[in-house]
Amino acid sequence: MKRRIYHISSVARELPDGFSLVELVLSLAILLVITSLAVPVVVRSLQTYELNSDAAHIAGMLKFTKFEAIRQNSRVSCQVMQQGSSWIVWVDSNGNGVPDGAEPQMVIAGSFTFLPAAAVPDPGPILAAMGPGVSGFTYTVWSGTNHSQIFDSRGVLYYPGGVMEIYALYLGNPNDSNSGYRAIITLPSGAVQVWTSSSSGNWQRVS
Secondary structure, three states: OOOOOOOOOOOOOOOOOOOOHHHHHHHHHHHHHHHHHHHHHHHHHHHHHHHHHHHHHHHHHHHHHHHHHHHHOOOEEEEEEEEOOEEEEEEEOOOOOOOOOOOOEEEEOOOOEEEOHHHOOOOHHHHHHHOHHHOOOEEEEOOOOOEEEEEOOOOOEEOOOOOOEEEEEEEEOOOOHHHOEEEEEEOOOOOEEEEEEOOOOOOEEOO
16 A cells, blocks of 8 residues: 655745834824824813813902901902012912912913903903893903902902992913913902803803
8 A cells, every 4th residue: 555645835925024114104104193183282272271270270269268258257358469470369368468378379370371451352241141230330350460359258349449340350371362261250249250262252151
């Protein structure tokens, strides 16, 4: 009986160990395009977050001043003062007019700062949303000036001059309106509101 021996031959293929230079260049090009598209979006999101955070923090300081006045059963002021190119906001709990270390305080610096009335969109939509009940009050923009907002023992605004006013503080980037604007509004009743607007001026209340 003869045995048949079969010889099975195979052709070995040499597989590449990695990417070719062309594939690597194409991959890097695609990565650069995606990165260039994503970076502006991330930067804008961070700027919006910073602006919202600053506005919320200032509103919180004003509310704390209000409750501190009620707690102390006396007048307490929230002070805003310029220091070089930045601004400091603090609750003057002891009434000495100086930001002491124990008092709540924050510094406004960097891309965003307090803006004067002429640098932001018309606040007409804000006043319209408040209704006719505020028609007799003066709308005063304190942004860009040293000032204080004083609350009395009832938690309402105290006016040394006797004229009841609505106080407004504007925040934004003076060199770039793409992040929009924020307005921190204090009503004579002591209520504090935060409003947001794009560069086109569509003011909307957020808190």
